[in-house]
Amino acid sequence: xxxxxxxxxxxxxxxxxxxxxxxxxxxxxxxxxxxxxxxxxxxxxxxxxxxxxxxxxxxxxxxxxxxxxxxxxxxxx
Amino acid sequence: xxxxxxxxxxxxxxxxxxxxxxxxxxxxxxxxxxxxxxxxxxxxxxxxxxxxxxxxxxxxxxxxxxxxxxxxxxxxxxxxxxxxxxxxxxxxxxxxxxxxxxxxxxxxxxxxxxxxxxxxxxxxxxxxxxxxxxxxxxxxxxxxxxxxxxxxxxxxxxxxxxxxxxxxxxxxxxxxxxxxxxxxxx
Numbered sequence: 001x002x003x004x005x006x007x008x009x010x011x012x013x014x015x016x017x018x019x020x021x022x023x024x025x026x027x028x029x030x031x032x033x034x035x036x037x038x039x040x041x042x043x044x045x046x047x048x049x050x051x052x053x054x055x056x057x058x059x060x061x062x063x064x065x066x067x068x069x070x071x072x073x074x075x076x077x
Numbered sequence: 078x079x080x081x082x083x084x085x086x087x088x089x090x091x092x093x094x095x096x097x098x099x100x101x102x103x104x105x106x107x108x109x110x111x112x113x114x115x116x117x118x119x120x121x122x123x124x125x126x127x128x129x130x131x132x133x134x135x136x137x138x139x140x141x142x143x144x145x146x147x148x149x150x151x152x153x154x155x156x157x158x159x160x161x162x163x164x165x166x167x168x169x170x171x172x173x174x175x176x177x178x179x180x181x182x183x184x185x186x187x188x189x190x191x192x193x194x195x196x197x198x199x200x201x202x203x204x205x206x207x208x209x210x211x212x213x214x215x216x217x218x219x220x221x222x223x224x225x226x227x228x229x230x231x232x233x234x235x236x237x238x239x240x241x242x243x244x245x246x247x248x249x250x251x252x253x254x255x256x257x258x259x260x261x262x263x
Binding site: 003007009010011013016020047052062069075076 | 120162187246247
């Protein structure tokens, strides 16, 4: 598989994962969060990148996973 | 009994600590290594309690990565950082991948970056990287989770509900079809 084909394969995956995160997210909960946390949750919904999201939110990975639970944002993979 | 060794990343442990059928892991693998860098990320009592209990039973084994393993992990991170569309990968999962590459351990991780790594890094195709979906699939096929063909979907649903982890629909459908085929052939 060429790098381009690999990229397309993962783009398809990312598209579906993003759709599911958006569908299940508790948007009211997200709106009620402090500005930085709200922004990071939106970043996570868009990218699914938990490592960077943790760093931006200044939270440990477990703390961030707990935040995702509260926001009803599923981890998709 | 399996003689296969696995090495686990953090997110996988966080999810599986919540899963009622988590013991199937130790039917699939003789032992699961936990790198210190992974353990350092775990802070909640329930996950730590499970890890300590399994360490006591020698089903989990704490692993301290050393020189060449850390060098390989660094090489993985450097390689991945040069591909802009790929998910970020950090030290804990890079160490898991390095151990998979150097010693043939199965890497168990939910980190998409780790799954992408085997697609893009030359030589990494041979590293076996599994996630919950593929582990459940294997556990059903090997009979470690007993279910009827009609109830296969329930196994995956149960995992999703208990861990709040969703499987992509296309992939889940494909896996369920494969499992059904295997069970029908018995």
